[in-house]
Amino acid sequence: MKIGIVGLGLMGGSLGIALKGCGSSYHIIGLDHNPEHRTQALTLGLVDEVVSRQEEIIGCDVIFLAIPVDGIITTLQSLKGIKAECTVIDLGSTKAKIVSSVPAIIRKNFVAAHPMTGTEKFGPFAAVEKLYEEKVVVLCNLEESGEHQQKTALKLFRDIGMKIVFMRANEHDRHAAFISHMPHALSFSLANAVMRQEEPRSITALAGGGFRDMSRIAKSSPDMWEDVFRQNKINLLTAIDHFSEELEKCRRMVMEERWEALNVWMQDANKLHDIL
Amino acid sequence: MKIGIVGLGLMGGSLGIALKGCGSSYHIIGLDHNPEHRTQALTLGLVDEVVSRQEEIIGCDVIFLAIPVDGIITTLQSLKGIKAECTVIDLGSTKAKIVSSVPAIIRKNFVAAHPMTGTEKFGPFAAVEKLYEEKVVVLCNLEESGEHQQKTALKLFRDIGMKIVFMRANEHDRHAAFISHMPHALSFSLANAVMRQEEPRSITALAGGGFRDMSRIAKSSPDMWEDVFRQNKINLLTAIDHFSEELEKCRRMVMEERWEALNVWMQDANKLHDIL
Numbered sequence: 001m002k003i004g005i006v007g008l009g010l011m012g013g014s015l016g017i018a019l020k021g022c023g024s025s026y027h028i029i030g031l032d033h034n035p036e037h038r039t040q041a042l043t044l045g046l047v048d049e050v051v052s053r054q055e056e057i058i059g060c061d062v063i064f065l066a067i068p069v070d071g072i073i074t075t076l077q078s079l080k081g082i083k084a085e086c087t088v089i090d091l092g093s094t095k096a097k098i099v100s101s102v103p104a105i106i107r108k109n110f111v112a113a114h115p116m117t118g119t120e121k122f123g124p125f126a127a128v129e130k131l132y133e134e135k136v137v138v139l140c141n142l143e144e145s146g147e148h149q150q151k152t153a154l155k156l157f158r159d160i161g162m163k164i165v166f167m168r169a170n171e172h173d174r175h176a177a178f179i180s181h182m183p184h185a186l187s188f189s190l191a192n193a194v195m196r197q198e199e200p201r202s203i204t205a206l207a208g209g210g211f212r213d214m215s216r217i218a219k220s221s222p223d224m225w226e227d228v229f230r231q232n233k234i235n236l237l238t239a240i241d242h243f244s245e246e247l248e249k250c251r252r253m254v255m256e257e258r259w260e261a262l263n264v265w266m267q268d269a270n271k272l273h274d275i276l
Numbered sequence: 277m278k279i280g281i282v283g284l285g286l287m288g289g290s291l292g293i294a295l296k297g298c299g300s301s302y303h304i305i306g307l308d309h310n311p312e313h314r315t316q317a318l319t320l321g322l323v324d325e326v327v328s329r330q331e332e333i334i335g336c337d338v339i340f341l342a343i344p345v346d347g348i349i350t351t352l353q354s355l356k357g358i359k360a361e362c363t364v365i366d367l368g369s370t371k372a373k374i375v376s377s378v379p380a381i382i383r384k385n386f387v388a389a390h391p392m393t394g395t396e397k398f399g400p401f402a403a404v405e406k407l408y409e410e411k412v413v414v415l416c417n418l419e420e421s422g423e424h425q426q427k428t429a430l431k432l433f434r435d436i437g438m439k440i441v442f443m444r445a446n447e448h449d450r451h452a453a454f455i456s457h458m459p460h461a462l463s464f465s466l467a468n469a470v471m472r473q474e475e476p477r478s479i480t481a482l483a484g485g486g487f488r489d490m491s492r493i494a495k496s497s498p499d500m501w502e503d504v505f506r507q508n509k510i511n512l513l514t515a516i517d518h519f520s521e522e523l524e525k526c527r528r529m530v531m532e533e534r535w536e537a538l539n540v541w542m543q544d545a546n547k548l549h550d551i552l
Binding site: 233 | 441472489538
């Protein structure tokens with residue numbers, strides 16, 4: 001089976017490694033508009049071959065779109081030459097705008113997926129062997145995909161060791177705003193607030209595990225996250241408002257020295273322990 | 277050398293393990309008001325012996341205070357029976373109120389320290405072998421400590437593999453507000469916002485590394501953090517205000533669809549990469 005991967009960064013590169021190592025006989029062709037990324041992907045062994053033009057992957061049995069979410073929408077408009085049985089799978093962090101943008105002529109070919117995994121790093125050198133293993137992938141509006149494409153996508157994600165969750169695209173975007181997109185907004189804000197107020201040497205000296213963990217995703221790709229914030233604008237703003245309400249509660253309890261109430265509010269937060 | 281450790285939780289327990297394993301011949305006596313903690317600390321081998329009353333450690337050569345910061349202030353008032361050469365070292369996350377509360381009669385005995393390490397876990401079972409190794413410890417207003425006590429504290433922290441940084445207590449509290457205390461307020465707020473809006477099963481399904489990392493310290497001890505927030509109230513409120521300003525910038529850029537400005541602001545946050 002010939003599998004094309006569009007985008008050879010963290011997600012696409014790691015997918016290449018996972019598919020090459022999963023025991024099935026897949027031939028992996030990587031496409032990236034950046035010539036350096038193509039060379040790196042080949043040197044690092046992320047894929048079996050690299051190509052530079054979309055026409056060279058259009059004949060594949062499966063095409064993964066591992067690029068920023070605005071690029072996914074653009075690329076979907078130009079995929080009309082694919083084979084009838086082709087399965088096109090996107091790995092974007094938003095789902096509603098992507099699903100609604102799929103041209104009717106390739107709707108059966110298309111499967112909307114969001115693997116809940118990643119790191120703050122990007123580019124081919126960020127690719128790691130077990131990025132997908134044991135992680136959740138959310139498949140959205142799967143009943144709109146063709147039967148063959150549903151089966152193919154399920155097999156591929158199971159091949160690389162993922163746990164599958166089904167969801168409506170709108171529902172996914174609201175959840176993802178709270179659990180992924182808004183936390184990125186917080187991390188970017190934290191990094192900027194601290195760097196504007198503190199000298200680098202104080203940050204290096206004092207940063208413990210808490211700050212390191214909370215600021216890690218502030219190192220994520222601006223181009224990727226600009227697109228995500230644009231596509232999930234309304235849900236993101238709602239999630240930021242809910243967060244701000246909690247932080248304001250905290251600020252007022254501290255300001256008004258309502259320590260017992262603060263302690264109870266922290267105990268509420270501790271309940272996350274029962275979930276994660 | 278006899279070393280007493282008051283408080284046998286994450287910090288005190290891990291300190292016991294580190295001191296027992298560092299090659300010097302220390303005898304470690306643990307004191308904890310909680311009988312279960314004493315039994316656990318002994319069973320886990322965190323200390324050489326446990327005692328239940330302060331009088332039983334008052335004759336030690338070194339006394340570490342590994343308890344919440346309000347408890348440190350209370351305990352310092354009752355330590356007047358210590359030996360002239362005794363070194364009393366606190367491990368609290370705030371420093372200004374503690375340093376100013378030390379009774380004059382034991383000021384030379386006292387060394388103010390803040391090890392920049394920890395996890396979200398607490399109690400004797402949270403103790404781990406290498407909590408302190410290669411981490412920074414901030415020593416505050418060290419010139420106010422006696423010469424013998426300065427030497428003793430430096431030797432002990434070096435024995436357990438720590439890197440030493442010197443700072444004024446006020447300066448420490450301002451930095452710690454930005455780099456440790458405010459991030460805890462964010463994590464507690466994030467956990468509460470998400471748990472109030474999302475079902476546990478959505479959280480479990482969708483939580484990737486970003487959310488897990490950002491919400492980890494929301495599981496920290498409310499009793500410990502209530503005290504820290506109380507003692508560092510003004511700096512904490514200032515840090516929360518600076519954070520809120522950045523988050524509001526982000527919210528407005530998204531609302532007003534100023535995507536280029538948002539991308540630049542994210543690139544600013546990426547600069548943390550050059551520091552950490």
